[in-house]
Amino acid sequence: MASRGSMIPELEKMSAEQLKSIKEQTDLEVNLLQDSLNNIRTATNRLDLASTALHDLSLRPQGKKMLVPLTASLYVPGTLDDSEKVLVDVGTGYFIEKTMGEAKNYCERKINLLKSNYDQLLEVTSKKKNIADEAGVVLQAKMKQLAGAS
Amino acid sequence: MATSSSSPPQLDTDVAAGRRGIPAASFVKDVQAYLNQLGLDVNSALAFLQERLQQYKVVEMKLLAQQRDLQAKIPDIEKCLDVVATLQAKKESDEALLTDFEVSEGIYARARIENTDSVCLWLGANVMLEYSCEEANTLLQNNLENAKASLEVLVADLQFLRDQVTITQVTIARVYNWDVHQRRVKQTFPSQDLSI
Numbered sequence: 001m002a003s004r005g006s007m008i009p010e011l012e013k014m015s016a017e018q019l020k021s022i023k024e025q026t027d028l029e030v031n032l033l034q035d036s037l038n039n040i041r042t043a044t045n046r047l048d049l050a051s052t053a054l055h056d057l058s059l060r061p062q063g064k065k066m067l068v069p070l071t072a073s074l075y076v077p078g079t080l081d082d083s084e085k086v087l088v089d090v091g092t093g094y095f096i097e098k099t100m101g102e103a104k105n106y107c108e109r110k111i112n113l114l115k116s117n118y119d120q121l122l123e124v125t126s127k128k129k130n131i132a133d134e135a136g137v138v139l140q141a142k143m144k145q146l147a148g149a150s
Numbered sequence: 151m152a153t154s155s156s157s158p159p160q161l162d163t164d165v166a167a168g169r170r171g172i173p174a175a176s177f178v179k180d181v182q183a184y185l186n187q188l189g190l191d192v193n194s195a196l197a198f199l200q201e202r203l204q205q206y207k208v209v210e211m212k213l214l215a216q217q218r219d220l221q222a223k224i225p226d227i228e229k230c231l232d233v234v235a236t237l238q239a240k241k242e243s244d245e246a247l248l249t250d251f252e253v254s255e256g257i258y259a260r261a262r263i264e265n266t267d268s269v270c271l272w273l274g275a276n277v278m279l280e281y282s283c284e285e286a287n288t289l290l291q292n293n294l295e296n297a298k299a300s301l302e303v304l305v306a307d308l309q310f311l312r313d314q315v316t317i318t319q320v321t322i323a324r325v326y327n328w329d330v331h332q333r334r335v336k337q338t339f340p341s342q343d344l345s346i
Contacts, residue, residue, distance in 0.1 A: 103257065
């Protein structure tokens with residue numbers, strides 16, 4: 001991280017106001033990135049649940065008696081029909097019918113994609129956080145200087 | 151949580167009276183008389199009023215949360231009613247129903263529903279009961295009406311609460327200003343006794 005070492009002299013050259021605005025800006029960016037990280041984590045959890053549920057479903061035989069949820073609190077007794085075909089929600093209101101294997105594959109690929117996005121985002125976030133921290137430290141030193149001089 | 155009882159609207163003249171547990175705030179016409187009536191000095195009166203304000207805020211949070219819950223429940227109950235109506239309509243045609251149900255968020259699988267007269271309703275608290283279509287319809291209608299009535303009562307409560315908050319804030323401001331005024335007068339006329 002050779003760039004980090006050369007950052008501090010540049011930060012010290014700037015005035016206190018500039019430092020403050022830089023720190024505020026970077027703090028905002030860090031917050032936004034944290035939100036995105038949280039969203040990705042939630043989505044990954046959901047997909048994990050979905051993949052577990054799929055696996056469970058594949059174990060059930062066709063024609064098995066079950067209670068079919070028609071809404072969140074209404075269930076109707078019925079039988080499972082062909083668990084080999086499932087509908088997968090791919091976003092923007094589109095549902096694709098896939099076989100069990102394809103659906104499991106889709107879930108895994110999506111989870112891997114999200115995980116790699118998450119890792120990349122984590123790197124960027126930690127870099128930005130470092131910049132924000134350094135700006136804060138230099139700002140405090142400057143304030144002390146100014147307070148001591150006046 | 152769906153109670154349909156509501157207390158009749160109360161006038162805000164009596165300090166002790168309130169609405170469903172919310173103490174009413176009476177409007178103060180004369181600050182001196184108010185302080186004499188309470189028998190407190192200015193600082194304790196201010197502290198008391200501030201505490202009242204905090205209590206109001208807490209109750210407001212609670213009511214807002216309840217309102218959000220109800221507003222989420224009502225569309226759900228309406229959907230259930232629609233589904234039961236569809237099931238009843240399908241009964242005439244006497245054929246099995248193929249539906250896609252949610253296995254998990256984003257995954258739907260197909261199931262076949264034979265013609266059946268009974269539905270199971272999830273009542274919460276790990277309780278699920280089986281009902282005939284008509285009974286389910288009645289129950290859902292009742293729930294819907296209760297929820298709507300509770301929501302109305304809640305909205306009225308929130309309105310009342312907001313009024314009380316405003317009255318209390320105005321009272322705090324007036325007591326404080328009166329105190330400032332008293333101090334200023336005392337400073338200019340230190341010898342005079344101001345116990346009017």
